[in-house]
Amino acid sequence: MNKVFASIAVGCALAISGAAYAAGEMGNMEMSGSSAKPAGEKAGMSHGEIRKVDAAAGKLTIKHGPLENLNMEAMTMVFKVKDPAMISQVKVGDKIDFVAEEVDGALTVTKLQKK
Template sequence: MTLPTINGEVKKIDESAGKMTIKHDAITNLDMGAMTMVFKANDPAMLKEVKPGDKIKFSADKVKGQITVMMV
């Protein structure tokens, strides 16, 4: 399954927890409206590629019960 690309803005990075906070548009594959929430990073290296304030395009999916950023 191809995951949709979502527009978002990075609000916070928490490298020690492997998570990022993103203000995002609706995530159709997860039936989620637009909001700001914390996501687990599928690959912790992606946390070094972005910083708060960055406008990003990303994909997200549910992995082991956690909503996870799969690609930035």
């Protein structure tokens, strides 16, 4: 029984010391955002073209390039819109810049700008 407790104690000590070591190693990391995009570039925006507008459902079908923040390749897909007013801003064929995020389990356009 003592061997079991000793094994548990050693395991906990190793886990805690490993976590402390890893945290210490991150203390020297540069966190100033030096890898930020140039001021003229729209951070996080993806490019796309409106293929379908479904105002009743609050959805847009967008042919888009890669969505880096979602690790998605270029494709055509349906998105919900965060703000229903976005629907009235676009029509089929419009070129857009947009941000899509996963909101409550659904891919959702959270920012939208016509080009």
